[in-house]
Amino acid sequence: MIQLDDIDKDILNLIQLDFPLDVHPFEKMSFQLGISEEELLERMGRLNEEGAVRRIGPVINTKRVGGISTLVALKAPESKIDEIAELINQHQEVSHNYLRQADYNIWFTVSAANKERLEQIINDLQEETGCPLINLPTKRLFKIGVKFDVK
């Protein structure tokens, strides 16, 4: 686990929802944080290297851009988990993939340009892995608002 000081934590809390949309966003942020832009950029580089910040970019609303996404749960035999996770990851359309403690132990999300493509990916994965899986598309969205409160 990475050691974070108070400034790092302020940075992490700021850049998730309130990253300034500005030609010079880091300069603007540095004023808010009370440090120099140079120091902020140095810290950003380190936080990125250590895995605390993966990227700063657009969080795409798949449905709104005309695409379609789903959550899939798959039952992989204990001895083949790594191999199967790797097969799943190889698909570029898979954005999240986690091992969870349950009968259905591998949980991943897939986004595709259209329904046909999505179904094809799921069928391919069923064939490639040979594992039982269930397709769990969103029927109703009540909330989506990822913000990690960094303490």
Added chain:
Amino acid sequence: MSNDNVVMDEIDTRLLKLTQDGIPFVHSPFAMVAEELGIAEDEVICRIEQLQKNGFIRRFGASIGHRAIGITANAMCTWNVPDERVEEVGAVMAGFTEVTHCYERPRYPDWPYNLFTMVHSYTKEDCEYVAQEISKATGITDYNLLYSVREFKKTGVRL
């Protein structure tokens, strides 16, 4: 609110493709994007604001490696909610600040759980506490917490 009739133009699409893997951490992070698109940096910013306003992107910001910073208790809490109560119960669950995502999903013969909530925390105790509070508030007692044991992949959704 977002205007559903608005569509993205070709420049918007290219802008998203150019930034989806992340902007560089430099004084003018949009300069190269602007040059590539043949528009001013100001217009890049303006277009990002419009993309957000019109709902094509949920936000423009950082994706956090939550596990790396110690948020290691990540529970997908799945609930078996009577179909006729989904609307009401979903709204209550979404109202908890600790809940980051809340969805209704289909059931299967070996998977009766139809409401999903995500809770990210520093400890399992925190997640369990939130789940208990949700259970108390909704009266739904058939649920389980599926903690992530390992992360195989986490990237942004790509165009």
